[in-house]
Amino acid sequence: MTKHRNLVVPAIVVGCVFLVIAFVYWLEPASSLPSFFPGHDAASSHHHVKHGVAAFVVALGCFAFAWFQTGPSDTSSGTS
């Protein structure tokens, strides 16, 4: 797997953003979500739990990606 060390910081930042989004979905009802969030509904008190799960999974994916990019370089390529 080719390492892209310059993507580590962006991946962590994006992961943190999605983590925050996940908690917003879990904690806030649809009426209190920012209007640009998918699922915003001014007349609803429903919590979009699934949207939160989706955002959380994306966050985990970003963190996992960043983690592997910080690992040792691909041994098969022979480069460091």
Place this chain on the structure above:
Amino acid sequence: MEPITYLQAVILGILQGFTEPFPVSSLGHAVVLPRLFGWNIHQNDEFFLAFLVATHLATAIVLFLMFLEDWRRIGRGMVRSLRTRDISDADGRLGWLLVVGTIPAGLVGLLLEHPLRTLFASAATAAAFLVVNGVLLLIFERLRTRAPAPGDWTGDVDSRLSHLSWRQAFAVGTSQAAALIPGISRSGVTMGGGLMSGLSNDDAARYSFLLATPIIGAAAVLKLPDLLGHHGDGVRGQALVAALCAAAATYVAVRFLLRFFETQRLTWFGVYCIAFGGLASLVFALS
């Protein structure tokens, strides 16, 4: 009156167990057959959705147990890769390929399951998509990267599967989302994706079963509150019976398919889907 009888539960459980691993769309059959039998069960009935949670959970558990040794090796490989931050061994790589394939399908499922289910709710639509599924299976066989040859695909199967590229794993995994449409088979599109990525039929089937387990299991667990809540009132006993039937049928179906695909292709299933979907469409049009 019970919303689902025990006889219907047995039939639906066996149907789910057989059609989930087969590339013929379990959801499509679960929508079309009740209508053909004249049962008063509809895809969007809350009690029916709660009932289906049990059969899907049973399918996922059986798939997990049947490939338990693979999952153990995959789990150990993933832990090893996390520790070393290196994805070079076959088991760890296969595990992360499955993750890469599962995440996009899971996201699409979480966000679009309800709108798609509402949009394609009718049995007639499901029958039409069964025909589409059959055509897709025939196209997959036609466009497969290469035909199997004697001596192909020797060695450890997980090692062979781990040769899929990240892009191929992503594409095959994302294609699972198409199965949110009743009539399109999740295992069909993943097996087809595997064939187009250069896998043999039996390796593509094995990859499809491994890919199925987390997504079916997670979807069922997420919806378990529906079955345990008031939507499950009146169907929990039937759901348990159906789950047992689904578990037994899944076991038989997977054993059969792993042997079947050693020598056979998707073609028969494609022909079946076109014939069954076409016939059902005709019946619905005339009724």
